[in-house]
Amino acid sequence: MLRLQHVSKRYPTGNQALKEINLTVPEGQVVALIGPSGAGKSTLIRCVNRLVEPSEGQIWLRDTEITRLSTRGLRHIRRRIGMIFQEYALVERLSVMENVLSGRLGYVNFWQSWLRRYPQADVDNAFQLLERVGLLDFVDQRADALSGGQRQRVGIARALLQDPDLLLVDEPTASLDPKTSRQIMRLITELAQERGLAVVINIHDVPLAQMYAQRIVGLRAGSVVYDGPPEGLTTAQLTTIYGEEDWDRNRQADPADEDAVLAMVAQDAGQPRPAL
Amino acid sequence: MASIAPVATSRRWRKPPLIRNxxxxxxxxxxxxxxxxxxxxxxxxxxxxxxxxxxxxxxxxxAFLQPDFVSRWSDIQAGILESLTMTVIATVIGIIISIPIGFGAARNLAPLPIYLFCRALITLSRTFQEVIIAIVFVVMFGFGPFAGVCTLVFATVGFLSKLLAEDIEEIDPAQVEAIRATGASWLKLVTYAVLPQVSPRLVGLGIYRFDINLRESAVVGIVGAGGIGATLQTAFNRYDYDVASAILIVIIVLVMATELISGVVRARLQ
Amino acid sequence: MPVRQIDDRKLWQRYDTATRLRLWGGWIGTTLVVFVCWQVISGATRWEFVADAPQQLSQFIGRMFPPRWGYLNELWLPLWDTLNIATLGTLLGLGIAFPLSFLAAQNTTPHPLVRYVALLIIVVSRSVNSLIWALLLVAIIGPGVLAGIFAIGLRSIGFMGKLFYESIEETSREPVEAITATGASPLQVLSYSILPQVLPSFAGVSIFRWDINIREATVVGLVGAGGIGLNLNASVNALQWSQVGMIFIVIFVVVLFSEWVSARVRQAII
Structure with missing residues (x-):
């Protein structure tokens, strides 16, 4: 389903974020990407839908080589790839329904989206998804009126309304409390299973990853250092991924936490980094 | 509605209108x-x-594409210099006057009669466009740059005092209390607890006002209050559009230059 | 070093020597410049006129008040024109500033070159006062309300454009990324992720500018661009001071009213 071949990414700053990544994700599999901050997890999943342009290598979704697509082709393939974000990335001043329907933007023309005249089938699906994630009572509320967990549910509904083949999930629980984190992870994996989607979840929390993923990929300094079942993740393996004492030092010495990566992503896209 | 409607039926959705009624x-x-x-x-x-x-x-x-800087250069030069001097004087005097007025217009520092007087002054200054004020001053002082300076001072005071008063009203009361607890007098209170909190912004706003005053000094001349405005209007009245173009270019360049400088200065002050 | 050690005593001063020297230099320089400027202004001033200014003022006020209330009936039409100049001028400015700001903002501009052109338009529009724009437009399209509308509109482009593009540059990037990831076209990304973030501030800025434009629209008539300024000019030239008094009162009320409206609307938006 998803195939990465020799994917590398070097930022204009000279930072080598990814080195020769080879990865194949079959249909219906939930893969958790783990690794220390700055290991390249965020960059990797953004390379898949080319929010970040990979420097080298090929990425295939089914029979399409994403890395070779033109702008238009890229927009078409992005419709098949749903994405869920750490900070939810909702448009706060739009209502829940508008946020969810924005998942259909790739399918409707500009005027339909401007006038909010989506096909009734899309609206039906949106209602169905909102019911599934338990937000049916919030349809016309503004997104900034919701709690963190509720916002993430809106984000999930938006991604699934795209009717994707593949789900990219970037730190879905980093801004949530432990209980909500589990609920969100369960929701994502259940929904993916119902629809037979391949999922790549990029996640900090190793126990949570082991609980919900069928496969774990460990990333360190831009390279895959573990690829196997959750049960195979021994203490020794974790040490290879995170480093025993590097764990803390890494975080301090390297400014490479998730924010720094996002900042680099912003630089790459030629946009200023707004304050969070 | 969630519990009543079964999932299968079509539910319409329209964006709720901005005004509900x-x-x-x-x-x-x-x-x-x-x-x-x-x-x-x-x-x-x-x-x-x-x-x-x-x-x-x-x-x-x-005519505008071929500006004529030469034929009336001495007029242009004199007008621009007059505008600049008016701007400098008016900004400095305006800042000096606006400090007491600003304190007087802050409800948390001033007694009611003073407060009302200062607020009335500010409202008067802000309500009338500079050119109208210039007409009054020209009647009072006769034609010439002095009327222009008074106009710009009056407008500066209205602008700065209002913002200063708003700043003072929003200062952190804990700092005032701390200084008051040392037994400081009102004046000491102002210099130690209030001024440090508002002075950076005041300086920034003063520089910003300099830009505005320069722009305004170019028009008060239209009613005879000095500066480049009179020369500009004469050029228009005589259909000397190439001269008018030269004057406009000089004004634009000058305004851009001061804005650039004041931007740098304000950035360094912060 | 603010703290110096002499023998075993510590001396504390607010600034170190270099800073003190620079501060002194700054003060002396500023004083010199102000002094020179003052000499220039003073040289151009007839001080005997200034000396009897209080007398002039009292005479002036005496002639203005009581105002000619009957003149009010002749002011309704100019007032309606003034309101239209301000409102239509603001709409015109808005119509141009809106697309322009997207071209000028770093994160939405199609090309850096386009960005510089857009920034240049904004700067030129801002540097030139509405009264000067009015002079220019009266020369081109003749005296009347239309020239006033265009003058106000042209001046508003820069003001609104600048504040607009600044707020576009401050939008958060995450929604843009998310909407892009759905496969939306660039226009859809703009309308779904940037526009909702900036609309409230756009509306606030426009109302604010409308309020300023009411004030500006009262004077564009001085150079023939319609509105109540025409009556003001005629009355001043005919030395009809009681009419001038009436006009001042009307302007005062209208501007206060517009300020109140704009404050209320902005409150409702935020």
Whole structure:
């Protein structure tokens, strides 16, 4: 389903974020990407839908080589790839329904989206998804009126309304409390299973990853250092991924936490980094 | 609605309108449209004059592309220098005066009569456009840059005092209390607890006001209050569009330069 | 070093020596410049006129008040024109500033070159006062309300454009990324992720500018661009001070009213 071949990414700053990544994700599999901050997890999943342009290598979704697509082709393939974000990335001043329907933007023309005249089938699906994630009572509320967990549910509904083949999930629980984190992870994996989607979840929390993923990929300094079942993740393996004492030092010495990566992503896209 | 409607049936969704009450909504929309139609209809357009205007516009544009700095350079130079000196003087005096007025217009520092007086002054200054104030000062002091300086001072005071007063009203009361607890007098209180909190912004605003004053100093001359404005109007009245173009270019460059400098200065102050 | 050690005593001073020298230099320089400027202004001033200014003022006020109340009936039409100049001028400015700001903002501009052109338009529009724009437009399309509308509109482009593009640059990037990831076209990304973030501030800025434009529209008539300024000019030239008094009162009320409206609307938006 998803195939990465020799994917590398070097930022204009000279930072080598990814080195020769080879990865194949079959249909219906939930893969958790783990690794220390700055290991390249965020960059990797953004390379898949080319929010970040990979420097080298090929990425295939089914029979399409994403890395070779033109702008238009890229927009078409992005419709098949749903994405869920750490900070939810909702448009706060739009209502829940508008946020969810924005998942259909790739399918409707500009005027339909401007006038909010989506096909009734899309609206039906949106209602169905909102019911599934338990937000049916919030349809016309503004997104900034919701709690963190509720916002993430809106984000999930938006991604699934795209009717994707593949789900990219970037730190879905980093801004949530432990209980909500589990609920969100369960929701994502259940929904993916119902629809037979391949999922790549990029996640900090190793126990949570082991609980919900069928496969774990460990990333360190831009390279895959573990690829196997959750049960195979021994203490020794974790040490290879995170480093025993590097764990803390890494975080301090390297400014490479998730924010720094996002900042680099912003630089790459030629946009200023707004304050969070 | 969630529990009643089964999933299978189609549920319509429309974006809820900005104004929920339909009566208010329609009255607003129709009112706005009616106003627009009436307003546009009241604009009398003389097509013949407009047609001539296009010709003239071409001539003016041609003249503007060949600015004439030379033939009236001494007038331009004198006018620009006068505008600049007016701006400097008016900004400095304006800042000095606006400090006491600003303190007087802050409700948390000033007694009520002083507060009301200062607020009235500020309102008066802010309500009238600079040029109207200039007319009054020209009547009082006669033609010349002094009337212009007074105009700009008056406008500066209205602008700065209001912002200063708002700043003072929003200062952190804990710091005031801490200084007051040391037994400081009112003046000491102001210098130690209030000024440090508001002075950076005051300086920034003062520099910003310098830019505005420069721009305004270019127009008060139209009513005889000194500066480059008189020269500009003369150039227009004599159809010397190439001279007018030169003056406008000088003004634009000057305004851009001061804005650039003041931007740098303000950035360094922070 | 603010703290110096002499023998075993510690001396504390607010600034170190270099900073003190620079501060002194700054003060002396500023004083010199102000002094020179003052000499220039003073040289151009007839001080005997200034000396009897209080007398002039009292005479002036005496002639203005009581105002000629009957003149009010002749002011309704100019007032309606003034309102239209401000409102239609603001709409014109808005119509141009809106697309322009997207071209000028770093994160939405199609090309850096386009960005510089857009920034240049904004700067030129801002540097030139509405009264000067009015002078220019009266020369091109002839005197009347239309020239006033264009003058106000042209001046508003820069003001609104600048504040607009600044708020576009401050939008958060995450929604943009998310909407892009759905496969939306660039226009859809703009309308779904940037526009909702900036609309409230756009509306606030426009209302604010409308309020300023009411004030500006009262004077564009001085150079023939319609509105109540025409009456003011005629009355001043005819030395009809009681009419001038009436006009001042009307302007005062209208501007206060517009300020109140704009404050209320902005409150409702935020």
């Amino acid at each position: 339909p009566l208010v909504r329609w009255v607003t929309v129709i009112g706005a449209l009616t106003y627009l139609v009436l307003a546009i209809q009241s604009v009398t357009v003389n097509p013949e004059r407009l047609a001539r205007g296009i010709q003239r516009g071409q001539r003016i544009l041609a």
